[in-house]
Amino acid sequence: MPFNLEDLQKAMAPLSQFRALAVSPHHxxxxxxxxxxxxxxxxxxxxxxVVAIAQSVSRDPSYLDVGCGYGDFLKRVREFLPKxxxxxxxxxxxxxxxxxxxxxxxISDAHWIDKRYDVxxxxxxxxxxxxxxxxxxxxxxxxxxxxxxxxxxxxxxGHSFERIAWWRTPxxxxxxxxxxxxxxxxxxxxxxxxxxxxxxxxxxxxxxxRPEKSGQxxxxxxxxxxxxxxxxxxxxxxxxxxxxxxxxxxxxxxxPLWQIxxxxxxxxxxxxxx
Ligand SMILES: C[S@@+](CC[C@H](N)C(=O)[O-])C[C@H]1O[C@@H](n2cnc3c(N)ncnc32)[C@H](O)[C@@H]1O
Numbered sequence: 001m002p003f004n005l006e007d008l009q010k011a012m013a014p015l016s017q018f019r020a021l022a023v024s025p026h027h028x029x030x031x032x033x034x035x036x037x038x039x040x041x042x043x044x045x046x047x048x049x050v051v052a053i054a055q056s057v058s059r060d061p062s063y064l065d066v067g068c069g070y071g072d073f074l075k076r077v078r079e080f081l082p083k084x085x086x087x088x089x090x091x092x093x094x095x096x097x098x099x100x101x102x103x104x105x106x107i108s109d110a111h112w113i114d115k116r117y118d119v120x121x122x123x124x125x126x127x128x129x130x131x132x133x134x135x136x137x138x139x140x141x142x143x144x145x146x147x148x149x150x151x152x153x154x155x156x157x158g159h160s161f162e163r164i165a166w167w168r169t170p171x172x173x174x175x176x177x178x179x180x181x182x183x184x185x186x187x188x189x190x191x192x193x194x195x196x197x198x199x200x201x202x203x204x205x206x207x208x209x210r211p212e213k214s215g216q217x218x219x220x221x222x223x224x225x226x227x228x229x230x231x232x233x234x235x236x237x238x239x240x241x242x243x244x245x246x247x248x249x250x251x252x253x254x255x256p257l258w259q260i261x262x263x264x265x266x267x268x269x270x271x272x273x274x
Contacts, residue, residue, distance in 0.1 A: 005096040026233040039124035040145035051080040054119045056220030061118035142208040161208040170242045178240040197249045
């Protein structure tokens with residue numbers, strides 16, 4: 001990436017073939033994340049966490065999803081934050097493929113954000129893209145997802161922001177591999193089990209705030225009362241061993257999936273006022 005139109009057109013053909021043979025209509029969002037889902041795997045609790053964070057800073061929050069692609073996650077957020085908008089640099093993902101662009105997504109480069117938002121969300125950003133200065137200038141609260149070791153430009157510690165909380169979700173690649181191994185290959189079950197022990201589940205969600213906002217945002221996260229509601233497609237995650245609070249066998253990933261972790265540095269500052 002960045003994409004060129006020819007590549008995008010070429011990628012549509014395997015998606016059509018996949019649709020014709022798919023075992024479940026929910027598989028394509030993990031196997032073709034750009035067209036049908038997101039590069040970060042999410043559940044409804046992620047949407048509700050993001051919404052609660054936004055509502056902790058304003059009753060009617062403004063919210064920008066940077067690099068939103070087709071806006072799969074943004075659409076979910078808009079069910080609760082109707083003013084939420086998206087920014088996408090590449091017009092050809094819409095116009096070049098004859099896909100209608102919703103009015104709430106603007107075509108522009110994130111380096112040129114020119115308005116302040118209560119919350120800016122930066123979903124999975126490809127390596128080489130770094131518009132942290134512009135994002136940091138235009139908000140006090142940033143939520144990012146980053147694929148470990150790939151999209152480091154999503155870290156805002158050096159921009160006068162504190163990371164106050166984070167949680168781990170599966171990488172879409174791990175989910176895709178499980179789907180492919182289980183439903184679209186003839187790998188024996190025993191071998192599949194052995195392979196699945198290697199999963200690293202390395203997608204992180206980070207919540208960054210300016211210090212003056214961290215108390216209220218932390219409180220909102222601490223008082224979340226998470227329900228069991230879920231989107232239809234989450235059945236795929238449950239069935240393939242990516243349940244909520246699931247512990248993975250990989251020692252490099254000790255925290256259960258989706259369990260919120262609070263950063264102590266921010267807590268210490270809040271307690272001591274220093
Ligand atoms: C890896 S895709 C992720 C799309 C979506 N957030 C997701 O997770 O599925 C990155 C998206 O960011 C867009 N993008 C890259 N650089 C950008 C920039 N400087 N400003 C706005 N969008 C950008 C790309 O065109 C692409 O649609």
